[in-house]
Amino acid sequence: MQCSTSPRLQRSYPPVFRVKPVAAACGLLMLASVAVEAQQTAQQASQLDTVVVTGIRRSIESSVTAKRNSDSIIEVISSEDIGKLPDASIAESLARLPGLTGQRGPDGRVDRISIRGLSPEFSGVLLNGREMVSSGDSRAVEYDQFPSELVGSAIVYKTPDAALVGQGLSGTVDIRTLRPLSVTGRQVVLNARGERNSNGNLVSGVTSPTGMRVSASYVDQFANKTIGVALGFARLDAPSQVKLTELVEYSDFTPFGLPLSGNKPSLKPMADGNTGQAMLPMFWTATTSTKKNLRDGLMAVLEYKPNDDLHSMVDLYYSKFNTHEVGGKFAQSLFGNWSAGIAPALSNVGTTQIGNNTYATSATTSQLVANVGNMDTRRTDDIVAVGWNTEMKLADKWRGVADLSYSRDKRNERYAEAYGGPYDNANKQWTYGAYNWNVPATGGAQTFTPVQPGYLSNPANMAFGDVQGMDWVGNDAWIGAIRSPAVKDEIKSLRLSVKRELDGFFSSFSTGLNVTHRSKDVERNEDRILMKKDAQGNFIRTIPTSVVGTPFDMSWAGIPQLLRVDVPALVASGAVTLEQGQFHKWAGNVSSVDETVTTGFGKLDIDTDIAGVGLRGNLGLQIVHAKQSSEGWAYLGRNEDFPDPSLLRKLQGGTSYTDVLPSLNLVADFKNNWLARFGLATAIVRPGINEMRAGISTPEVVQDQAGTPNAGNWTVAYAGNPALKPWRAVGIDLSVEKYFGKRSYVSAAAFRKNLLSYIQNAQTEVDNSGVPPQSNIPPGVTPKKFGPLVTPTNGSGGKVEGLEFAAALEGGLLHPSLDGFGAVVSASKLSSSILEQLPDQLAKSIPLNGLSGRSNSLTFYYENHGLSARVSQRYRAPFTATTRDIYFNSTTLQYAADKVMDLQLGYAFESGTFKGLSLLLQVGNVLDKPTLNYKNVGANAPDGTQLTPNLIRYFGRTTLVGMNYKF
Template sequence: MRSSVTHRSQNAPWRRAELRMSPIAAACATLLFATGAVYAQQQEAAELDTVVVTGIRKGIESSIAAKRNSDSIVEAVSAEDIGKLPDTSIADSIARLPGLAAQRVDGRASAISIRGLGPDYAGAVLNGREVVSSGEGRAAEYDQFPSELVKQVIVYKTPDATLIGQGLSGTVDIRPVMPLDSRGRQVVVNVRGEKNSFGQLSPQGADGLGNRVSASYVNQFVDNTVGLAIGFAHLDSPGETKKYEAWKYGDYAGQWGAGATGVPSLGVGNNRAQFAQGFEASVTSSKQVRDGLMAVLEFKPNKDFHSAVDLYYSKFDQDRVSNFWAGDIGLWSGGAKFSNVGTSVVNGNTIIDSGTVDGGRSLVYEKNFHRSDDITSLGWKNELKLADKWTAVADLGYSRANRNETYIQSVAKGLAGGPLTFSGLGSTGNQAWSTSQDLSNAANVQLTNDPNWAEMRTPTYKDEIKSFRLSGKRDLEGGMFSAVETGVNYTQRDKNVQSDAYSLALASANVGIPASALRGPVAINVGGVNASTVSWDVPGVMGLYTVTPKDPWSSQSNKYAVHEKVTTAFAKLNIDTDWGAVPIRGNVGVQAVHTQQNADGFQWNDGATPGAPGSGSLIAINGGTSYNDFLPSLNLAFNLKPDLIARFGLAKAMARPRMDDLRAGADQPKLVENSPGSALGHWTAGGGGKPDLQPWRAKSLDLSLEKYFGKSSYVAGAAFYKKLDSFIYSQDTVRDFSAFTNYSPTLTAGCSAANPGCDPNQGTITTQANGQGGSVYGLELSASLEGALLTPALKGFGVIVSESITRNSLPKDKNGNPINLDGFSGIVNNLTFYYEAQGFSTRISQRYRSPFTATTRSVLLGTETSTHIEAEKQLDFQMGYAFESGPYKGLSLLLQVNNLTDAPAVQTRGPEVVGSAGSTTGQLPWKTENFGRSVLLGATYKF
């Protein structure tokens, strides 16, 4: 049976078919006209009543008010009440906003893309200050922030000259509760139990049960001049994962010494069908334990002075135990022998889809992983009103993240050989492998040095930001400008990444698993794989291993530090005027940014020249640069009618490169003779970082039209265009090698006769580098509507819907292939239906993003670029009841089910090597992960 699967390139032009509106986009457009007419009729006979709004509607009204009143184009999500954001994490809540999409990490929404641009293009601030990242780059990991401690999140889609730490795609501003904005004491206690539908997959891991407990306190003292808000949130959340992964595909017959027989010929030259080198299926049980604290202390003794100190602290621990069954077909160790072969065609590649392979072996892995994150953020802001309508502001900030990991892998193998039978490799989710070996019997499985894959790694990450801001604002009268604000901000950021790797070696090639370390068999039921394997306690066998350092050459990628000093001078004029009969508000401003960056790292000499000094050694290296950016911005909001707003934005923006791309390290930097027999050479390196890498830069144009219906309904349409002046992608580029050690005993750096005026310290390296730009553009439709706008019979019902259609046009790489924009999804949509009345509430939400590529980093700190992630659609549900009167007033009950349909995370990738009949860009099934559904049941009490 033959099958064919195709994928549309993310860079494809807007074809006629692609311009057709999806159902969600059509719904937005229809609602724009229908609700406008109905609302106009209702307004004629409306009677004004004072209504106290709570629950879902309160969160919606607060979000709409923030969007409506902003001078910039923004999206917002607000808590329904103190300690009650609408989702279990702020990442989930943010991902439901128009034009935003989440990327799941270990089943949890963590990274956020804005308008088709990946997490690295966005800025993140906490209460207006740039926030650290516990990853290797700059992108914030939003699942680190407890949703119970966040009051509101604002996403700026257009820049504001006074906002520091902005991104190129947008900026996420996380805001805690401010106590002086409330009146009276408020205490909220929240308790929930959690269960994962998969239960306990690993006998040594978490049991699939967890809990969430939070408490918050808000009050004012001394005649409302002192305010205190403090909240604590504890999370103990299970994670259960089923995963299938195919090893690399390719046409290996006759390649690199590979041994394979029985591979079908394609009849074109020496081309043969492609096949996978093997597979692995695994189950993982994990536990995430997070304790978060957020506090705000405000002091406002009079109308002229205001001071606020805010603190955020999070301690996040993660433990994972994984059990693997892997099948190695023996391609590199004796040869794979295929029989009973069936093939299928997938994206232009003919692959072996089913059959039997002999000559391989079964392997059983145990992986233990522990990660601990500490994040601290502290800020102190003071505002003082001076004479002549001036207000002075001083803001001091400090943010720090520490992340420590320990990863241990112990490997065993089946003692007896045996064929592996497989089928369904051409389609995701249907892959099946089986073996006649009994891998659940410890007598048939032993710890092994063959292959020598047992290892331990201990990466650490440290990120620290210190900032100081001083600004002044003066109110103006009698002109088109209502105020002027100017100031300066200084930020110093230091990031350090260290990863040590160790080999774990047994005293002999194979060692039996000690009885004291044995645990119960593990059922690995993943897709079509149904197997049972032995398991053991990894800490219990560590005494059998000798631990020695390994892979010294990896230090050029895995050990580095980046230091930045950024000075930003800014000025902004607030606009408040009329254009004829149309009121106009907004702002015009500019940031002048000076960046000084420096990076440390290591150069690796592989010892390719026998007898050369320093062979096989690491030498410390550093480098850096400085540059200036001038970033103007304009935001205009035209009040065409009291409830109709048109917006215009024009700006220049930037996003600094990933921290790991700025590393100084390089692999095998050396001199290569300019010509045979020459004593002069030119510099080259196999790969590394680029400390003088400069930002992504872009000019942007934004348009938006927003129609509001009272406080809790609106429809909007927006269009944007970003011209990328500078883009970063992997390429052959030039680097200054003046600081590098020359290991050659015979060569010195010099120019060739053909290029006598060269700089002898300049050489070539393949790395991420600045190149020509491109463009990103798109449309966004969104609506939040109450059912009562259409008919009183729908009172209490509501819908929130959005659709984003994004395209890009990018340059091609050095080989003429299209460049995939990191995090880019052409279609993103969100749909939420809710009902709330008489204390009862229910909500069902779906978010969807079309296929995208992403840069991911493994625990080995190896970058996997252009990972193709298939379309994702996640469905979440919640229902609750709040007692509005009687002895239980203040109590509310809640049931939540996340990932209701157990939507898988699917990744594909192209083959490693193909003949003339194959396609290296044709995506093949690779990874499939299922995380189960999470059920939470609990109660909240407010008094």
């Protein structure tokens, strides 16, 4: 039986290789000189050689067998599947399963998984049956923390099982390491791979342009095969190369006289009554970055089974993830500096008409203000998980299980940024230049090219400063900031259970108790980087030559060279000073959350025949009692003043609740390879950690004059809610499956989840009488006692439903000449009646987080005589998702449809001197598809609901060549 399992404000700092994939693939197929793992023998899927790269067909057989024999509706990934695609983690493989979709993170790799249209927050993630910690301020696990080389298999439960603790509302992913006593004999596997990215090395000196992955695994049995040992180590050193453009804002200033070249577009009435000519890209940025990703993973398993009456296993998982990212950023603004009488002049304007909106897509612009930014980010994640599980015979037909586990994640991050721009030292003012720009309104390549060469790279013509007013405090000494978020997540769990074999309709009965305690601390700290002053009281804007590096090459964005500054070296040089950041910006998001969850469960297993139809499954019940509490902060000082720690006030809150969760899983076996499955269950998922925080932000009095309707009103304050109750839903599932042979099947499934309760953002009131108003409120204005407060609250109603289709088909079933060929396909169609509101946009409803209306995956493969080939494509329709920005705040974005193709070719030596050796070629993101975020063009457009490109990230194509040796 498997088992589940005070905020602090102190500071916590912690030559180009090019491969043409098609040409390389053809050459390798002809020479048979690259490959994947040797064709797997008919051993169990838990053998060590399945941990790295093994036979495609055997992996499919293992997954199909597990799916067929399960009493629940599940999907299975065996380690052979993972090794047969260019996967950086298990998430890449999970994203190919029916009903599951992957979200590519800022590095281009899938790090988050949505199950059945619900965001990652709604799914449970277990390691060997025990709840797993996470590195963010939520419950969602980042899957790239799990090296694929150390994973034996993963099971996705789509219907609840009463004996499974730590389940999610949308589903549960149980990641499993291997069991050494299930392996036959000693197994040693060595693996080495090198990789290159088609984006090249965008930023020099950060990491080697050649990445590598190495791993070593060892399994053996001792004492007459009663003791088993498994050890595994995996190192990932893979650089990320990202090209990012952001179109922050469109606005229409053409009523004031925009010169348009060629034929003028048809004039459209604006929302403000003016007649506009074109929407202008008023604020646009381009960022180039290189990131060093270094991850060391360790797995160890000690298994003891002297006889059938006793079985004990201790497993350890450890991962250390270090990243270092350096980036350069160019930002332009068409707003100019109107207070100084400087407004951009445009010529040669090209436009594009989309519906009722006209967009300026290219032009030459003079008097353009520019900002140059430099970023340096360092992050460390330290994760450990250990568990001890013992099963023993208590009496005739009675068995007992005890499980003790602990997991912990420590994350420290340090984000440093500094800004400046072109500067006229003689006249002590910013310089405004001319640019040729091309910004398509439908996405694609975007460029802003300075007319004057070297304009943005010569430090003699540049200076530090807040060129575009990015610092909200309003102190022009500001040139940047250092932000240092830190997270500590800890889970302790104890589980005791017994099982009794029965005769009759019910084959067995099990019951048990699980107690889990989780504590999570989230810290945020910020220091402002300020310029020093000279003897005359003037800011020292000069950039020290000692901190200037080789310019960034941003030719892909139209900028040949961009000034590069080493921000940590700048801070260490003493040329600037540090000042504690304003508490109102982040103190309300510092929190500590504690929860103790006690789960009692009982389950009756069903195994019988009715009228010649086999019937199996289970009937279960969980009783879950949760006690939760949180501590947070409120800052009762003025935002304009220097931060005063004595004005911080600790806030506390919490609640407790009990849920009764029945579940039923039935499988009808019609004895002719037809199966029908039915599931009915009540499920919950506890509130997000960040939603449960006790902190609250600091509001200000609005600047409206006395006598106007809003005079004396407060801006909106934002807070968590320690008394939040969970999401609750009743789920109904139906699946029909037909199996052909060992590796082929077709299935169709339908599901519906009726929500009994959910969590939404809503507005209420808060007493602001203890918050001092700022000094510059208009004369005669008296602040009101109460102000608006947006906080997460519980609601009720809504549904999520969908259809899923999956098939695995062998070519040999159609004709013997097709032996070795095959295909695996899946498709899902989902819908939901639930709409969410963003905390700062309550009037705007967005689709349920993580929901893609359609998704599909298609894989074709060939494997025979040691030669293997595989091509896979996954697709998901547009969706919304919440991520973290550079301020460590939640930001919800609208994603365009995402389609990614991967390729793998290989050859395994099955006999002779090189037996056990396999060679491989893997190509990830073959078509170099970017991720694309959209946003509404804005209320002042003729059609303000029209979506326009916001963020476009190009990650490049990754080509990997490697070898694997098993002995």
